[in-house]
Amino acid sequence: MTAPLDLAGIGVGPFNLSIAALLASHRQPGINSAFFDAKPQFDWHPGMLLPGVRLQTSFLKDLVTGVAPQSPYSFLQFLVSHGRFYQFLAAELPAISRAEYGQYLAWVAGQLDNLHFGQELAALDFDGRHFQLHFKAGGPPVAARHICLGTGKPPHIPPCCQPFLGDNCFHAIGIARRQLDVRGKRVVVLGGGQSGAEVFEALLDGHWGQAKALHWVSRRSNFAPLDETPFANEVFTPQYMAAFFDLPDATKARTLADQKLASDGISPDSLKALYQKLYEGKVLGQLPPLSLRPGRHLQAMHQGQGYRLVLENQLDGKTEELEADLVILATGFNQALPAYLAPLQHKLVLDAQGQLSLDRHFQARWTGPETNRIYAVNAGRFSHGIAEPQMSLMCWRSASIINHLAGQPLFATDQKLDLVNWRQDGPDPLALAV
Ligand SMILES: Cc1cc2nc3c(=O)[nH]c(=O)nc-3n(C[C@H](O)[C@H](O)[C@H](O)COP(=O)(O)OP(=O)(O)OC[C@H]3O[C@@H](n4cnc5c(N)ncnc54)[C@H](O)[C@@H]3O)c2cc1C
Structure with missing residues (x-):
């Protein structure tokens, strides 16, 4: 690969894959692109593929x-x-499986020939004309005019x-890939979102053997459902994203x-299944000793005989203690600048949280030439709103980035139906219409 790329995508999760797929879908894209990922092959969050997850x-x-x-x-x-269209419809799945x-x-x-796996980016630099991608495995750097x-x-x-991270205290993201055996152990799951619910349910089902005791701890005041109602889903529209973008911090x-809860709650079906399992398991005496503790901070x-967790109950302000042999952290994800950006860091404009400052077009502001662009996906929860780290607007964002890069509307991204007036600039449009 000697000629500089127009666009180099770093990472091939769903978000950059969507950009790659749209570029490949367009008949005359004229954008010479390649995408690089550390993994040996495409694999979507394999470490959280627990039974039945949707x-x-x-x-x-x-x-x-x-x-x-x-x-x-x-x-x-x-x-x-794959010849499954009719059966897929007949199955009437409440939601499709993540698998x-x-x-x-x-x-x-597997159909795109510009995705390169086993290519972990070690450093991203800029030589005055092009970005230079340096890979951990070595080899010549790859040059690109723009990056995503x-x-x-x-x-x-x-x-x-x-201090306790290790075999008995770990983040849930890799749990499905661990050789876990919880038999005879006191297990605490920390985190009351969807991942916490999935891990707790798998523990209840004895997926890794029968635990001696199970505890599910959440900071939220209850195990709360994902809000999937229509007006909550309005927040996952381009119109809402536009309305949100230039609000004060x-x-x-x-x-x-x-x-x-429009993005981080537990699927109502999961909550119901879990509650029913708890009820029947308790009534029939089939469950190990367990506790569900919402509203705990x-x-x-501490290290004791195993671990000792000190919790503050936000309902009554009292302190509680839990003993555990295994602590599973379903505690979400951070927004953090990737280490490979270190060579560019002095040129990046950061926001008040020290994160990339994104403009409306998902471009990270930087002090380099305007003719070289840094786009970023899954980095705009604060700038663009809760839809940004989710898949709801994934392809719309990809199309917006491609249109911006191409300088022409290769994809139609305009929305023409407003059901909710999120903001009004100027006089009442209905008053003018009558
Ligand atoms: C378990 C789970 C379930 C989810 N379910 C949903 C859902 O149902 N609906 C929804 O809208 N959202 C969901 N999300 C949120 C979000 O849609 C996903 O996290 C999604 O995978 C984000 O895509 P991404 O491309 O930004 O990142 P990722 O999928 O995390 O992909 C990032 C890629 O970058 C690669 N990479 C990292 N560092 C380097 C490097 N230095 N060099 C090269 N490559 C690198 C990684 O190997 C990885 O392949 C879920 C998240 C999780 C964790």
């Missing part, structure tokens, strides 16, 4: 359909190519758990906190 998003919000329904890389095309969605993503990845950062987010580890922070963790 997508929290409609399968129609796939890599391409929202902006290019005619693309050969849609989920419907995947079903048709099948992972198959779809891998099927798309898509390397996901690192797991969040509560500071008091950091304090309003954004407040709004994001308000909207947490983890204050400290």
